[in-house]
Every structure is written in C-alpha cells, then in structure tokens.
Amino acid sequence: MSLIKNTGTIAGFTIISRIFGFVRDMLLARVLGAGLAADAYQLAFTLPNTFRRLFAEGAFSVAFIPMYSRRLEDEDGEARAQEFADDVLSIFIWILLGFSALAMLAMPLIVYGLASEFQNEPGKFELAVFLSRMTFPYLFFISLVAMLSGLLNARSRFAPGAIAPVLFNFTLISGIIIGYYARGSSDNDVIVVQILSAAVALSGLVQLIYLWWAVKRAGVKLQVKRPRLTPEVKRLGIVILPATFGAGIYQISQFVDTFFATSLPQGSLTLLKMADRLNQMPLGIVGIALGTAILPMLSRHIQSGNQALAQRLQTDAFEMATLLTLPAAAALAVCAPAFTNAFFVGGKFTLADGAIMSNIVVALVAGLPAYVIIKILVPGFFARSDTRTPVYTALASLIVNIGLNIYVVMYAGYGIVGLAAATAASATLNCILLYTMLHRRGYFHFTAALGSRIFRQAIATAIMASVLWLLMQWLGPNFSADAWSRVWSLITLVVIGGGVYAVAGFTVGAVDKARITALIKRKPIAAQENEA
Structure with a gap:
C-alpha cells in the first residue's frame, strides 16, 4: 500500500475531526472561559484522554499491531490472527474494567496527586473529583476502540x-x-461541565459501536471467550509494559505539566490545554497519521528481512513529516495571536486570556517537529520488538522535563509559558536520542539527500514566515474585530502563507516532485530505490 495513500486517508479524516474539535473548543472557550469550572473540567477531561494516548493508542497499539501483522503474514495467517485477537480481547476487557473501577474509587487520591492546589478554591477539588468519575468510563470504551482500530490498521483499513x-x-x-x-x-x-462530562463517556460508547460494526464489515468476527493467558498474550504484556513509557513521553509529560499548571493562577490549566489544541492540529494530522500508517508497513518489511525497504519507508515518512511540520510550526508561531483571538476570544474568554494563550502556543510549537518525528522513529524500535531503548530515551527526557519545570515555575517565574517551553525542549531531546540510537544500530540513517531536502524546506519555511509576519502587521487588529473581519483575515493568512510556501518550496527544491509522484502512483519501492 502507498504511504501517501494511507497517510492521506488518516490525515483527511483527522482534518475533519480537528475542524469539529476547533468548533468544540471555540464553543467551550466562549461558554466557560478560563475559570473554576473550566479548570475542573479540563482535569477531568485530561485523565482518561492521557491514559488513552498512553496505554491504548500508545503502548497497546505499538505492541499489538506488529504482533497481529506478523500472524497475518504467516501461513494460515487469518486463523492465527483471529485466535490471537480473541485471546487478547478476552483478557483486555477484564483488565480495563478492573483498572477503571479502581481508578474511579481512588479518584480523590488521583486528583489530589495531580491538583492538590484545587483545594485552595472552595468547591473546585470536589467538582474535579466528581467530573473525573463521570468521564473515566470513556477510557474503557476508547481502549477497546484502539484495539479494533489497530486490527483494521494491520489490514490496511485506516x-x-x-x-x-x-x-x-x-x-x-x-x-x-x-x-x-x-x-x-x-x-x-x-x-x-456536568453535562459535558457525561457526553465524554457517551462519546466512547458511540465510537465503540461504530468500530465494532466496521470490524464485522471487514469480515472479522471477534469473540469474547474465557480468558486464557497464552504465551502470545504473555508476550504482548511483556512488550506493553516498557512500551507504555517508551511511546508515551508526551503523554507522561502532560501529567507532569498538569501537576505544575494547577499550582499556577486559576485558569492556567485551561489556557495550557486550549493552546495545546492548536499544537495538536498538525501533530494529529501529520504525526499520528504517519505513525499509524508506518507501523504495520515497517513491521512487514522487517519481518521479510528487507532492510532497504524499511530504510526507504522511514526516509519517506521523515521527509513528509518535515515538509508539513516545519511550515506548520512557523505559521503557528508567527500567527499565534491571530489564531487565538479569532478562534477563542469571545464570551467568557477575554483578550487577556488570548494574549497569554498565544504565548503558550509559540512555546509549544517550538517542539512540534520533534513531536511528529518521534511518531516516526519509535516504530523503528517496536517493529523490531525492541522496547527497552525508547524507555531509556523517554526516561532521560522526562527527567530533563521535570527539572526544567521546577526551574521555570518555582525559580525563574516564567509561569505557564515556561512550562510549555520545557515540554518542547524535552520532546526535542527525546527525538535526538531516538535517532542517535537508530543510527548507531544501523536501523535508520540520515542521508545527504534527506538533509539537503530538509535544508531547502527550512529556506521555504523562512520565506513563508517572513511574508506572514508582514501580513500580521497589516491584519493584526482584524482578529479582534467582528466575525467577518476575522474570517477574511484568516483566509488571507492561510491562502497567502500556503501559496508562498508551495511556490518557494518548488523553487528551491524542497519537494522532490518525481519522488512524490512515484509514491502517489504506488510505484514499487525497489524501483524507487534505484532512482534515489
């Protein structure tokens, strides 16, 4: 299957999702602002979602998909894959139920551990506990959704x-x-926030019903049987434990950031989470799409012993990632005031809130390329059943992140903006460490051609950023004006910025037209290798 086709399928629907997400956050900002109830809801929303990204979409997916894919490739693969999926599902359900029940019982302790400062505001701690219990069933539903999605991804149904x-x-x-x-x-x-928290749990059930239907439509009939701890299920568990940490540095950092953010002035947690939504737009569209598409394909190449195909696949993914994330990061940094004012300011969300949020966005997107590239590098280890190395690099990055958080919040006084910058710095460190280990082991190496392409992408990005900066001087006041002024000004930024980057990119050679054409047409990679 074509990397571009698979990535495009995922990214296309992700764009639709992110548009709905923007509508959701625009409404949420205007209805709640950045106050007591908003902070309590953001914590309640963060808990199941971070666990989802850490375990379900992170560790479980990177462990389950390669194992399931290998069984599909074996002789009598359908039967073996079906049996493996049934065994995993039959145990996974009970683990999720037990974990969810324990977490809901222990929720006061969990909330206290993450947000003890909430007790300083009357009713805030109790509300956060109540809402967190309402949202937590979402984790059970969405974890099963992640398994069903992984099963379909392994079959190239994205x-x-x-x-x-x-x-x-x-x-x-x-x-x-x-x-x-x-x-x-x-x-x-x-x-x-009570009704919204109930909607979070309901949304998990809605997604599970849809994915279960999609799996049946794909011809896979899953069965929940008596739980059996087979050798293959044991192997999955052994892989998941370190993978939880190795694939989840960003999510673990989110917990760390949440802890520090709740010690800052009221509304800081809400502003951080809202700013991260802008950061998540390109991360979700590019990073998650590429990471999801590359893992089953990389697993198959490694299983067949074809290192050349594995190298080419990761090179393609790396080039596509930088081609899209470098301009995205630059555009978000330059135009942060425009996006925050146009999308979020209004109702209970004030101009002062928007000014702080725009600074947080600038700090977060400094690490955007690293966030996305991590999604490409980590599968290089997990596809080879190497779960230790990402753990070591993640641990080093997390220690640095905690140290930076302590410094910027408690000593330097940089507040919530410093917190965001520390997250970006630790993600960049993790990215560098992951690539260094892949290179040293001969799994993936940075070629001169790839370096030249990225350098040219950086030139095109700089040209685009300069034009956007000039446009911001002209259009700046419009983003706090009436709705029509905001709309046409945003369209102007997007169209001109995108057009300048495209023209500059083709002019300086940031885009390999022949290579992209070959990928789109799904030209055999062996032939592409000869052309590289």
Whole structure:
C-alpha cells in the first residue's frame, strides 16, 4: 500500500475531526472561559484522554499491531490472527474494567496527586473529583476502540479508526450546546461541565459501536471467550509494559505539566490545554497519521528481512513529516495571536486570556517537529520488538522535563509559558536520542539527500514566515474585530502563507516532485530505490 495513500486517508479524516474539535473548543472557550469550572473540567477531561494516548493508542497499539501483522503474514495467517485477537480481547476487557473501577474509587487520591492546589478554591477539588468519575468510563470504551482500530490498521483499513474521533467531537459539541441551554440565564457553569462530562463517556460508547460494526464489515468476527493467558498474550504484556513509557513521553509529560499548571493562577490549566489544541492540529494530522500508517508497513518489511525497504519507508515518512511540520510550526508561531483571538476570544474568554494563550502556543510549537518525528522513529524500535531503548530515551527526557519545570515555575517565574517551553525542549531531546540510537544500530540513517531536502524546506519555511509576519502587521487588529473581519483575515493568512510556501518550496527544491509522484502512483519501492 502507498504511504501517501494511507497517510492521506488518516490525515483527511483527522482534518475533519480537528475542524469539529476547533468548533468544540471555540464553543467551550466562549461558554466557560478560563475559570473554576473550566479548570475542573479540563482535569477531568485530561485523565482518561492521557491514559488513552498512553496505554491504548500508545503502548497497546505499538505492541499489538506488529504482533497481529506478523500472524497475518504467516501461513494460515487469518486463523492465527483471529485466535490471537480473541485471546487478547478476552483478557483486555477484564483488565480495563478492573483498572477503571479502581481508578474511579481512588479518584480523590488521583486528583489530589495531580491538583492538590484545587483545594485552595472552595468547591473546585470536589467538582474535579466528581467530573473525573463521570468521564473515566470513556477510557474503557476508547481502549477497546484502539484495539479494533489497530486490527483494521494491520489490514490496511485506516478509515474507520480515523473517522471515530469525528464522532467523539460531534458528541461533545452536542454536550456543550445542551449544557449551555440547560444553564440558561443562571450563569451556573457547573451544569455545563456536568453535562459535558457525561457526553465524554457517551462519546466512547458511540465510537465503540461504530468500530465494532466496521470490524464485522471487514469480515472479522471477534469473540469474547474465557480468558486464557497464552504465551502470545504473555508476550504482548511483556512488550506493553516498557512500551507504555517508551511511546508515551508526551503523554507522561502532560501529567507532569498538569501537576505544575494547577499550582499556577486559576485558569492556567485551561489556557495550557486550549493552546495545546492548536499544537495538536498538525501533530494529529501529520504525526499520528504517519505513525499509524508506518507501523504495520515497517513491521512487514522487517519481518521479510528487507532492510532497504524499511530504510526507504522511514526516509519517506521523515521527509513528509518535515515538509508539513516545519511550515506548520512557523505559521503557528508567527500567527499565534491571530489564531487565538479569532478562534477563542469571545464570551467568557477575554483578550487577556488570548494574549497569554498565544504565548503558550509559540512555546509549544517550538517542539512540534520533534513531536511528529518521534511518531516516526519509535516504530523503528517496536517493529523490531525492541522496547527497552525508547524507555531509556523517554526516561532521560522526562527527567530533563521535570527539572526544567521546577526551574521555570518555582525559580525563574516564567509561569505557564515556561512550562510549555520545557515540554518542547524535552520532546526535542527525546527525538535526538531516538535517532542517535537508530543510527548507531544501523536501523535508520540520515542521508545527504534527506538533509539537503530538509535544508531547502527550512529556506521555504523562512520565506513563508517572513511574508506572514508582514501580513500580521497589516491584519493584526482584524482578529479582534467582528466575525467577518476575522474570517477574511484568516483566509488571507492561510491562502497567502500556503501559496508562498508551495511556490518557494518548488523553487528551491524542497519537494522532490518525481519522488512524490512515484509514491502517489504506488510505484514499487525497489524501483524507487534505484532512482534515489
């Protein structure tokens, strides 16, 4: 299958999901602002979602997909893969139920560990505990969704897993609207966050129903049987434990950042999470799409012993990642005030909130290329059943992140912006360490051609950023004006910025037209190798 085709399928539906996500966050900012109820909800929303990314979409996926893919490639592969999936599902359900029940019982301790400062505001801690218990069932549903998505991804069916987040955002938008009208003129934000938290749990059930239907439609009939701890299931568990840490540095850092953010002035946690939504747009579209597409393909190449194909696949993914994330990071940094004011300021979300949020965005996107490249490098280890190395690099990065957080928050006084910059710095360190280990072991090496291409992409990005900076001097006031002024000004930024980057990219040779054409046409990689 074509890397571009698979990535495009995932990215296309992810774009739709991110658009719905933007609508969701725009409504949320205007309805709740950055106050007590908003902070409590953001913590309740963060808990199941971070566990989802850490375990379900992170560790479980990178462990399950290669093992499932290898069984599909074996003789009598369908039967072996079916048996493996049934055994995993039959144990996975009970683990999820037990973990969810224990977490909900221990929720006061969990919330205290992450946000003890909430106790300084009357009612804030209790509300955060209540909302977290309401949202946590989402983890059970979405973890099963991640397994079903992984099963379909291994069969090169990427669309259903990419469509599921659209259902998630649609359900949450409905919850915000219902909560807003239920609140009426009372100005009681608690009503809104209670309804919204229930919508979070419901969205997990909606996605699970859809994915279960998609799996049946693909001809796979999963069965929940009596749990059996088979050697293959044991192997999966052994791989998952270190993979949880190795694949989840960003998510673990989110917990660390949440802890420090709750010690800052009220509203800081909400502003950080809102800013991260802008950062997640290109990360989700490019990073997750590439990482999801590359893992099963890389596993098959390594299983067949073809290192040349594995090298080419990762090179393609690396080039595509930088081609898209370098301009995205630059555009978000230069135009952060435009995006935050145009999308979020209004209702209870003030101009002062928008100014702080734009600074947070600039700090976060400094690490955007690293966030995305990590998604490409980590599968290089997991496809070879090497779970230790990502653990070591992640541990080093996490220690640095904690040290930086302590410095910028407690000593330097940089506040929430410093917290975001520390996350970007630790992600960049993790990226460098991962590549160094891949290179030293001969798994993947940075070629002169790839370096030249990225250098040219950087030139095109610099040209685009300069033009956007000039446009911001002209259009700046429009982003705090009426809706029409915001809309046409944003369209102007996007169209001119994208056009300048495209023209500059082709002019300086940032895009290998022959290579992209070959990928789109799914030209055999062996032939592409001869042309490289």
